[in-house]
Amino acid sequence: MKEYPINKTEEEWKAQLGLERYKILRQKGTEFPHSGKYNLLFERGTYCCGACGEPLFKSDSKFDAHCGWPSFDESIHGKVEYIKDTSHGMLRTEILCANCGSHLGHVFDDGPTETGQRYCVNSLSIDFKE
Numbered sequence: 054m055k056e057y058p059i060n061k062t063e064e065e066w067k068a069q070l071g072l073e074r075y076k077i078l079r080q081k082g083t084e085f086p087h088s089g090k091y092n093l094l095f096e097r098g099t100y101c102c103g104a105c106g107e108p109l110f111k112s113d114s115k116f117d118a119h120c121g122w123p124s125f126d127e128s129i130h131g132k133v134e135y136i137k138d139t140s141h142g143m144l145r146t147e148i149l150c151a152n153c154g155s156h157l158g159h160v161f162d163d164g165p166t167e168t169g170q171r172y173c174v175n176s177l178s179i180d181f182k183e
Contacts, residue, residue, distance in 0.1 A: 059105045059153035070104060077177040078104045078155040081140075081147070086121025089176025093117065098183040100125075100174075107132060107152035109179065110172065118164075118171055123179070125172040126164050133172075135160065148172060 067075045076082040091100070100110040100123070109132045110125045118124035131151060138147040138159065148157045157178045164171035 055154065057150075057152060057154045059107075061153075066104065074103055074177050077175045081156040082175075083158075084122075084175045084177050089122060091123045091174075091176040091179060091181060092121060094123075094181060096181070096183065098181055100179045100181055102150040102153060102155055102157070103178050103180050104155040105150060105153040106180070107150055108182075109133060109150065109157070110174070116164075116166065118173070120171075120173060122158065123174045123176055124164075125174065126166040126168040126170050128172060133157070133160075148174070 063079060066079050070078060077084060095115060097112050099108045101108050108129055110128055114125045114127045116124055116126060134149040134151045136147040136149060138145045145159045148160050149155060150157060158174040161171045161173060162169055
């Protein structure tokens, strides 16, 4: 298993995050679409990892993809790790926090902006800082 700068036992993560966030961030879960508090938030600020607080996305990269999850067209350079994901009979790219290895969501090559990317992120995986 890969070592990250922030490295805790699963018991420590569970105690820190609570069951709902632990399921998403550490067990690669997905929240229901349109249920997350950041889906339609468009204030200026930074979106940080919900587990370790590392800055991941700037608000100027956020857009409404009408998919039910917060969407961004790029991450802050070097802050996100990309992993091939073949679960559920699909080929996708999972995105993890490069600082602690927590699951954020997936990135797709169908974004409407010039980057062509759509980072589809669980609200429970991130925290917003103004």
